[in-house]
Amino acid sequence: MALKLFNTVSGKKERFEPLEEGKIKMYVCGMTVYDYCHIGHARVMVGFDVITRFLRHIGYDVTYIRNITDVDDKIFNRANENGESFTDLTNRFIIAMHEDEGALGVLSPDQEPRATAHMGDIIAMTGTLIEKGYAYAAVNGDVYYRVKKFDGYGKLSKKNVDDLQSGARIGIEAHKEDPLDFALWKAAKEGEAYWDSPWGRGRPGWHIECSAMSTCCLGPTFDIHGGGPDLKFPHHENEIAQSEAATGEKYVNYWMHAGAIRVGKDKMSKSLGNFKTIREELKTYSGETIRYFLISSHYRSQVEYSPVSLNEVQSALDRFYQALRGIAITDLHTIDDNYQMRFDSAMCDDFNTPEALAVMFDLVKALNSSQIDVEKSVLAATLVRLGGILGILQQDPEVYFKSTQNNVDGAVSEEEIEAMITERASARAKKDWAESDRIRDKLMAQGVVLDDAKGVTSWRRL
């Protein structure tokens, strides 16, 4: 089955050919750690997590690198406002990021290089760019990249250098040769943290750290580079310019970008201030529900994040767990190849998760309809296996349904629920339906639904 993926450079789906047979080197732009991650970050984290899981499932040996940018103006500013050191700030938010990822079921990348740990590589690459004439040190201690010198600048984001210049709103820096030039190295201001360099004390510009870290971890050329939609320009465009000028080799074969998360009509973004942090949303929805929401649309399309869609998605997730509930899976390894094949073929088509989920729902219908225990076991095992590739359906259904995660404070305890069920059972034995229904309604009012099936009453929380 041929893997096809959409390459931002060509603007179309391409058949994937790895640099090295059976291996994939992938780099994804991670967070700038000065605040909590929001749902937009979650889309990238979950999206590339699913991609990595699937690539491994079809047999690739994937090296997945996702960086942490821990030097940046915004970090310094925030640390300053807080009156703390910038390293205290970044360490705090790195821990928070890992917690958020864990809640969303995101597996750790193979490496998470930090910019501060690669200062030597950053300085070396900047030096190389100066030597090759692609960069220049200005008198104020800044180092700039000479954009016009790089042939093909704008190839990724489909921008024309002349258009950029005519519409340039880029701050005119007195020390730049050209307004389009961007900083590789910034001279330290009074009282700021700094690193020593051949151009004086300073810190790296925004884009160079990714060029340095990706080259360091994966070599000058690698297979896939991913990130959020707003990184295409200028970040990724600048990375290409830096890396290809420095190494003289092609930087990346396949560029992948996620679609934006919207809030109403607008893109969820820092600047608009309309973002929802992952941890804030986790108070209302489980990590699995948020994850499911994120994979219920294709990774490249825009999605609107709203309570309505989250609630809808929760019902869909319930359907999966309902199908799994009460089934004894006797053998996790025997699965139905037909569904696996349909699932794989959907995923091989540019990671079409909505199509893959449709296959899983077909499976659910077959599972719910089946009367044969062996068959049910195989189908349930298949469902769990496919879910695992998407990073969902790995909980025990009982735990899933009884979890208080989605409930506000003061939820009824399991003990109380069980006691009321016992009470109701004796009422039912006496055919006292009024009392039986009174108890059930009371539980319902507290978000607990009862199920009388085959003489046994089970319950779940809404």
Added chain:
RNA sequence: GGCGCGAUAGCAAAGCGGUUAUGCACUGGAUUGCAAAUCCACGUAGGCCGGUUCGACUCCGGCUCGCGCCUCCA
């Protein structure tokens, strides 16, 4: 203004040149003491105008609308 992406049933969201997407919601039936869950039944949807074709939601052109990037943003 420049560049790019999109427009599918009540909502969400895919594939596909001619045969059921799928999920949520809704309605009827089966089941149940009544429910819940489940099963069965039910939706010719595809922005507008042209073109190609025996046939287009699917290909081509134009239009309209929406969104994104062009500045920090995942």
